[in-house]
Amino acid sequence: MNQRPILHNKAYLYLTEFFAGVSVMAVELGASRLLAPYFSSSQIVWTIIIGTIMIAMALGNLWGGRAADRDPNPDRLYRRLLFAAVWIAAIPVLGKYVILGISGVLVLTVNTNFLIIAAFCACMVIFVFPLFLLGTVTPSLVKYTVDSLEDSGSIVGRLNACNTIGSILGTFLPTFVTIPAVGTAVTFLLFSGILLLIALVYFFSAKAKLRACVIAIVLFVLCALGATGSSFAFWEKDLTYEGESVYNYLQVKETSDRTILSTNVLFGVQSVMMKEEGLTGMYYDYALAAPVMAMAGKDAQILILGNGTGTYARQCAKYFPSAQVEGVEIDEKITELADQYFDMPDTVDVSTYDGRAYLHAVDTCYDVILVDAYQDITIPFQMSSTEFFTLVRDHLNPGGVMVVNLNMHSDGEGSINQALCDTIAALFPSVYTADVPGSTNRELFAALDGDPADWLTQNLSGVADGELRAHLEKVSQRLTPYQGGSHILTDDQAPVEVLGMRAIDDLIQEELSYYKEKFKTEGLSGLLR
Numbered sequence: 001m002n003q004r005p006i007l008h009n010k011a012y013l014y015l016t017e018f019f020a021g022v023s024v025m026a027v028e029l030g031a032s033r034l035l036a037p038y039f040s041s042s043q044i045v046w047t048i049i050i051g052t053i054m055i056a057m058a059l060g061n062l063w064g065g066r067a068a069d070r071d072p073n074p075d076r077l078y079r080r081l082l083f084a085a086v087w088i089a090a091i092p093v094l095g096k097y098v099i100l101g102i103s104g105v106l107v108l109t110v111n112t113n114f115l116i117i118a119a120f121c122a123c124m125v126i127f128v129f130p131l132f133l134l135g136t137v138t139p140s141l142v143k144y145t146v147d148s149l150e151d152s153g154s155i156v157g158r159l160n161a162c163n164t165i166g167s168i169l170g171t172f173l174p175t176f177v178t179i180p181a182v183g184t185a186v187t188f189l190l191f192s193g194i195l196l197l198i199a200l201v202y203f204f205s206a207k208a209k210l211r212a213c214v215i216a217i218v219l220f221v222l223c224a225l226g227a228t229g230s231s232f233a234f235w236e237k238d239l240t241y242e243g244e245s246v247y248n249y250l251q252v253k254e255t256s257d258r259t260i261l262s263t264n265v266l267f268g269v270q271s272v273m274m275k276e277e278g279l280t281g282m283y284y285d286y287a288l289a290a291p292v293m294a295m296a297g298k299d300a301q302i303l304i305l306g307n308g309t310g311t312y313a314r315q316c317a318k319y320f321p322s323a324q325v326e327g328v329e330i331d332e333k334i335t336e337l338a339d340q341y342f343d344m345p346d347t348v349d350v351s352t353y354d355g356r357a358y359l360h361a362v363d364t365c366y367d368v369i370l371v372d373a374y375q376d377i378t379i380p381f382q383m384s385s386t387e388f389f390t391l392v393r394d395h396l397n398p399g400g401v402m403v404v405n406l407n408m409h410s411d412g413e414g415s416i417n418q419a420l421c422d423t424i425a426a427l428f429p430s431v432y433t434a435d436v437p438g439s440t441n442r443e444l445f446a447a448l449d450g451d452p453a454d455w456l457t458q459n460l461s462g463v464a465d466g467e468l469r470a471h472l473e474k475v476s477q478r479l480t481p482y483q484g485g486s487h488i489l490t491d492d493q494a495p496v497e498v499l500g501m502r503a504i505d506d507l508i509q510e511e512l513s514y515y516k517e518k519f520k521t522e523g524l525s526g527l528l529r
Contacts, residue, residue, distance in 0.1 A: 021166025060135015245333035306373030425484025
């Protein structure tokens with residue numbers, strides 16, 4: 001074996017193992033943030049990421065052990081670290097193009113489970129190779145550190161401990177430090193740079209493979225320059241803001257008549273502010289029926305779970321100026337954007353909290369509670385169950401109304417909307433739904449001690465604003481009573497992410513049916529025309 005002098009110092013080998021562990025977990029967490037703006041950060045996507053990485057690591061362990069037995073030259077290991085470092089550095093530059101390229105191919109050829117298949121293929125292409133290389137580290141280092149069978153157990157134990165401790169650090173640093181502070185791209189560069197440094201120290205100390213080291217440095221610098229100022233939505237040239245928080249990818253965009261917040265690159269509007277005051281033309285306008293239903297001669301107390309940048313809060317403050325409005329938003333960065341770009345009213349008190357935890361923490365009861373909390377494109381499971389909606393029910397005043405935004409027109413047996421509606425109907429005797437024209441949203445209104453549709457009709461005359469009153473008359477005509485069924489979601493079983501992905505997949509297939517048919521009959525040339 002070609003034993004380099006630096007390897008006589010076992011501490012360097014343990015350091016290599018430590019930073020390999022750091023990098024594996026950092027890449028895994030970076031992978032979730034790279035994929036989230038395109039595929040969401042749901043449990044399904046996390047499962048794909050973890051499964052793909054475990055496959056890569058297992059194959060790396062197997063191949064690395066055999067390679068070390070066949071040729072125990074440590075140069076090979078550190079050369080693999082060079083490759084891994086450069087590949088990881090290239091991810092923030094090229095990864096988004098790979099994701100969109102794979103999605104573009106699959107969207108024309110896959111008929112079901114598009115998001116799941118596209119996320120899996122993207123993971124395989126982007127992350128398997130570098131993590132396969134990192135998987136070879138431990139079996140290779142065992143070969144170089146074990147001097148005799150007498151101390152093999154303790155040495156292998158130290159190596160595994162170094163890897164595990166590194167993995168712990170690599171778990172916390174990206175989530176709580178690097179990604180919120182400098183973003184996903186720089187996070188990839190930081191941890192790939194550490195791997196590169198480990199390999200460079202080895203080769204420079206041995207004065208070997210200097211040409212490969214120089215090439216790796218040049219490629220790393222090029223990747224760093226390419227990643228500087230890189231954008232997830234690289235085709236967008238006029239974004240007002242693009243950034244990341246602990247929870248979300250965040251994008252603020254201006255149009256001629258509105259300011260929009262999105263937490264997904266490809267589709268979806270999470271919050272909107274109209275530049276000229278008035279109705280938004282979106283589901284928020286339908287949810288304004290709830291305060292009218294519940295007012296009945298009193299000033300409404302309104303709680304918004306999932307405040308976003310305050311679209312509904314602003315509308316309530318405008319149309320019901322005597323109402324007391326509170327918002328709950330888990331992402332503090334979104335609240336900051338609300339103040340910076342969306343003219344959040346000073347009269348609205350916003351708490352940085354999880355919606356369900358907030359209900360546990362307060363004793364206040366409300367006349368209206370809006371449930372509009374979404375994790376990317378699916379409702380959080382803990383805010384979809386009977387236990388959660390029981391909490392909401394217990395925080396309503398007599399004559400109070402719960403309004404829930406269902407963001408997908410998903411119907412049929414076993415759909416996510418059926419499950420949510422059945423769950424709510426099991427707790428509230430009076431439930432109505434109303435589809436929002438021109439969107440995929442459906443609003444649900446629920447009450448304990450009366451009929452919200454009747455309340456709306458009775459209270460419409462008290463609405464001072466003529467535009468709002470005319471709109472709510474249309475809402476009143478669209479209200480459809482809902483009869484509950486047996487699809488009940490509980491804390492123990494609430495597969496909202498699977499159901500949500502299925503609904504999104506149906507929407508994607510519906511929207512793309514024209515293009516797929518054109519591709520099928522006329523080929524790529526016809527599609528491009």
